[in-house]
Amino acid sequence: MTERIVVVGAALYDGEGRLLAARRSAPEELAGRWELPGGKVEPGERDEDALVRELKEELGVEAEVVDRVPGEFPLGRGYVMRVWRARLLAGEPRPLQDHDALRWLEPEALWTVEWLAADVPAVRALGPAGQGER
Numbered sequence: 001m002t003e004r005i006v007v008v009g010a011a012l013y014d015g016e017g018r019l020l021a022a023r024r025s026a027p028e029e030l031a032g033r034w035e036l037p038g039g040k041v042e043p044g045e046r047d048e049d050a051l052v053r054e055l056k057e058e059l060g061v062e063a064e065v066v067d068r069v070p071g072e073f074p075l076g077r078g079y080v081m082r083v084w085r086a087r088l089l090a091g092e093p094r095p096l097q098d099h100d101a102l103r104w105l106e107p108e109a110l111w112t113v114e115w116l117a118a119d120v121p122a123v124r125a126l127g128p129a130g131q132g133e134r
């Protein structure tokens with residue numbers, strides 16, 4: 001049986017419709033590229049719970065899931081990414097783990113960072129900027 005690993009990515013918005021992008025610090029082949037914060041769903045864990053857990057671990061914030069962005073985005077090696085819109089409840093994101101920079105992107109600035117290849121269709125699927133926030 002092939003193992004299929006699900007990675008959840010957060011389209012985390014602030015109150016002004018800006019999207020959080022995080023720059024990966026490792027592994028070497030991904031470092032320097034930007035992604036949606038998140039990580040692997042653990043066995044038996046719900047996607048939504050994994051997302052909230054990862055945002056706490058990686059960014060030190062409390063967040064809540066808003067809704068799912070349609071689609072599944074292949075990451076290679078049998079991994080797929082599912083993206084959920086999320087809203088910041090408390091705290092200011094800090095790059096505590098996996099990242100060395102964070103940036104809040106205005107709707108018109110979504111493409112000013114160099115996204116990981118797998119994230120390009122995911123970011124495109126977010127639709128008109130800011131959609132889903134609040």
Ligand SMILES: Nc1nc2c([nH]c(=O)n2[C@H]2C[C@H](O)[C@@H](COP(=O)(O)OP(=O)(O)OP(=O)(O)O)O2)c(=O)[nH]1
Nearest residue numbers: 007008009035036037038039040075081116118119
């Ligand atoms: N979090 C995240 N990972 C992505 C994105 N795009 C993309 O290709 N990936 C890849 C990078 C990693 O190989 C994998 C996610 O693994 P991760 O290292 O972030 O997960 P994790 O926090 O659970 O890590 P660990 O427990 O293995 O240390 O998916 C994205 O937008 N967000």
